[in-house]
Amino acid sequence: MQVTETLNEGLKRAYTLMVTAQELDEKVNEKLLEAQPEIEMKGFRKGKVPMALLKKQFGQRLLGEAMQETIDGAMNQHFEDSGDRPAVQPEVKMTNEDWKEGDDVHVEMSYEKLPEIPEVDLASISLERLVVKADDASVDEALSNLADAAKDYKARDEGAAAEDGDQVVFDFVGKVDGEAFEGGSAEDYPLVLGSGQFIPGFEEQLVGVKAGEEKDVTVTFPEEYQAEHLAGKEAVFTCTIKEVKAPAAAELDDELAKKFGAEDLDGLKGQIRERLEAEYAGAARAVLKRDLLDKLDALVSFELPPSLVEAEAGQIAHQLYHEEHPDDHGHDHGSIETTDEHKKLAERRVRLGLLLAELGQKAEVQVTDAEMTQAIMNQARQYPGQERQFFEFVQQNAQMQQQLRAPIFEDKVIDYVCELAKVDDKEVSKDDLEKAVEALESDD
Template identity: 65%
Template structure:
């Protein structure tokens, strides 16, 4: 195999691989000779089929295999000799593909981009600020009140008392569109909390002020994006009868309520809430510090980026954001989505930081353990109740899916590694100050 360099520009490399016809023929002969002892054909004993007949019968198929193996071997040898680290899978194109015939040399053009050399940076000089929040008694009280509200019951209002927002009404209803009842539009004895927005927009509002025993005609319009295609944008009339009106009654904050939420006592529930709030604050603080660290790293280190990686990342960003803006589109039959300059700028940052963190992690010998991967798979499997086994099998058989789980774990471990060696100062702040910092982060 002859290798000639055709491109050497920045990170881009190009080569022409020429496989002489004689070498290819020799590889075909070698593969046929290797297989000959196991081949049987009519009129010949096993292993005694003449080579000429083998070539005539199996030659074209073996030629393709020999060609692919020769190219793969040459590419592997080239990468090893050049100590090349391609950013993406090399592009391989046969120069004389359709015109090639047996007896011709095989000419293949190979192109790829190298991963850049990452410059050394003094990560210990990075200065970061860690915001710390101590859960206040008022926050614990607020959490308890929310739990009491979630555990609320409903008591009958006095006879003749009108329903208010937040009340629970028990109703019968029958819905009609164009004078015809429709499937799923009727129910009896249905408990509905007014203001819960669990029904079509406008339905619950028209029951505010109703009394037990009232018959109410509710006029609404189905949303244009309603899930049932035959009802989208349609006007509907619901003949509704109110059987009872009940006012909400929050649960008393005591040991009994605590037991409903898995605690032995109110004091234990308070302790659990305090620990949960502390963990939430720590998580939010870490998110802020991680973002600050990535900003510092983005400013600290600069190097040439492989265009192929940036283009692929920009395309992925554009595709993801398009789906976020069009949640009704679940498929991918939406044509090409052209990345904008903003997408490309964000892609450059992600690629730069990704390569830098990968380099830091490699030098620090950071790895993702089997236990960490198992825990990640189990967390994801919870999103597929009843299909956990199928999800586990999918992950085991799909390297790309494994990498999607492994990448964020690796990144977080590298981030923690850098933070452990950086200059970190603690700053005590209130819950409101922490929330404002998070809001600013979302807006950035």
Template identity: 45%
Template sequence: MQVTETQADGLKRAFRVVVSAADLDAKADARLNELKGQVKLNGFRPGKVPTAHLKRVYGKSVYSEVIEQTVNETNGKIVEERGFKLALQPKVKLSDGQQGETLLDGGKDLAYDVELEILPKIELGNFKEISVEKPVVEVTDAEVDETVQRIADANRPFSPKEGPAAEGDRVTIDFTGYVDGEKFQGGEGQDIDVLIGSKGFIPGFEEQLVGASAGENRTLSVTFPEAYAAKELAGKAASFEVTVKSVDAAGAVALDDEFAKTLGQESLEQLKETVKGRIVQEHAGAARQKVKRALLDALDAQHQFEVPAGLVEQEFNGVWSRVNEDLAGQGRTFADEGTSEEEARNDYLKIAERRVRLGLVLAEIGERNNIQVSDEEVTRAVVERARQFPGQEQQVWEYYRRTPEALASVRAPLFEEKVVDFLLELANVTEKKVTKEELYKEEEDEKAA
């Protein structure tokens, strides 16, 4: 076997490999001898089939198997002997004249070119030099009381009302929608509850139900938002023929122990403690995301190295596909987003490169520090995901059990969080008191954008 390096450019390597016909024939003969005791052919006793006859019957399939095995073994030796870590699977190209069945009759050298893209050697920075701020929000009694009130409002009883509907009332309606005088898909509904003022419908829809009484028919004129999910309706004027079937007024809810018991709590005080605990948890999650983002920014600044182009391309293609799907779903263009396709592509290429680089850095940190995710931790995470689909837990569990890629998608974020925890133990983390508005400001800005 001859292996000749033909390219060494950055993270790309290429080799010319030639395996002699004698080596291939020897492997094929050895495999045919193995088959002697396994195959059954009419006219021959088990184990007594002549090798020449086996070669006529199974020769092509055996040579195909031998060639594939030889290529895999040879590529493996190239990687192992040179200490490479592969970014992607090797790309193999047979030499001209060796395509099709020309090799499968035996007696010919195997010659092919293999292209490799390897992972870079990463010099890790000093994590003790990293400084990040952890925002801390104090949960006030007013915030707890406000949340409890929202829970109470969502659980208000409704009772039939005499007279026209007003803000805060619940109106039950049947409706049929028209665009350009034609009914459209999804534009009909029966016994639909509309809470006036909830902003749960198309802008202007709820407001035009104010003053309506049970049994009344109304025609509502609205315009679908430009960013409406159904792009065929986005920005279009529509009319809805509405029949008001009933009007119900919201009753008052007393914030007391009895109300708390309807929510599975022993008392109002316990309900407030439960609500406070959830708010603390939500704030901690938001603070964690800010700290993690700052940590990743610091890691990115510490580690600048060439990343495998193939991995960047894979990451970019995934991101770019989702971006275009989102725009198509909203009926929008890059111009609507204040950019061009070329500018957006360049931006997302940078994002993809950053993601790949940080992923490699986190993986290197985890490997060097023996950070692992146990099977038990993965199982717990899968169980939690299954619980999000009541009645389908078993199907979800089976899906993850049978699908390695899905299981890997569970393990990866667990590993990432463990590495982040490890880094935060080494980094200089200082707490900074902030308001709730400051904590969520960046998130709100992103939503607005």
């Protein structure tokens, strides 16, 4: 095997590899010798088939395998000797396309190597971690929201008119062009006025109705209504009002607490306080992480593989396009041009990604099987009833596994860096934390 360097420019590398016909022949013979003891052929005992006959019978088929293994071996040896780590899969192509058996094989290999990552003095980094305690007012507000969510509806006084927010219990029959249609009728239907549960214009017409009344509600189905035979058509719903109920917030007592799994009201307040402070801690970590990444980005500078930057810029442009065009769910929108802003953000992401990967590798950061299982379970919850199929899909999809593993690895590296950096806690108000989070979102 002869390897000759043809390009050494920045991170770009290219080589020509030549596999001689003799090397290929030796490799084929080696494979035949390895298989010979197990081969049976008519007229010969097992393991006694002559090599010449074996070569005639199987040589052509083994030649392709030998060629691939020899080239792969040469590439692996090259990366081991040079220490290069390709940024993406190397491009390999055979240059003598008119090759025939007995010829040498000429191959070109090109790739971009990963750069050398400079050392970073992590102990020199100073960070501030925001700490927010859940005050009584926040706990009371959350408790009030729980009581509102657990509210019941109680019958209004006889003859009282329905107000926005009330629950109306009624029978209805819907007709289009005088004909009742499937799915357009129900009995004892409880509808909260203003909930947006029915098509636009329906609930507003029930404001003011009273128990015992009958009222026709006239609405027009939206043009994009899911039932095509009703889309854009006018319908009349004859509604018979049975009850009008006003919302009644749940009492803030031990009974309410038990509905939410607590022993008593004080226990529920304690759970709320813990949940709020966990939410604050999560938001504070996001602020801390951005501050850390900003400082790391300012500390390091190294050449970036153009292919990684280009791919990342394309992904950013594609993501932003769909955020700006939420109704375009397909991918037939043609190419999306990347801007200097996309490229600048891509360079930051690639630089920090390579740096964190290097720090994690040196620190021997590992994502455990238990952490991966938990990540898969969390993702699987988005597909109720199909959790098992999702698990099997992830097990068979290496790319999906990497997508789930990457954020776990990154968070563990961030934790590792924070352990070595100087981190001071600073107690702030909830408003201050919200402003810090809003500042993050405005920078994205």
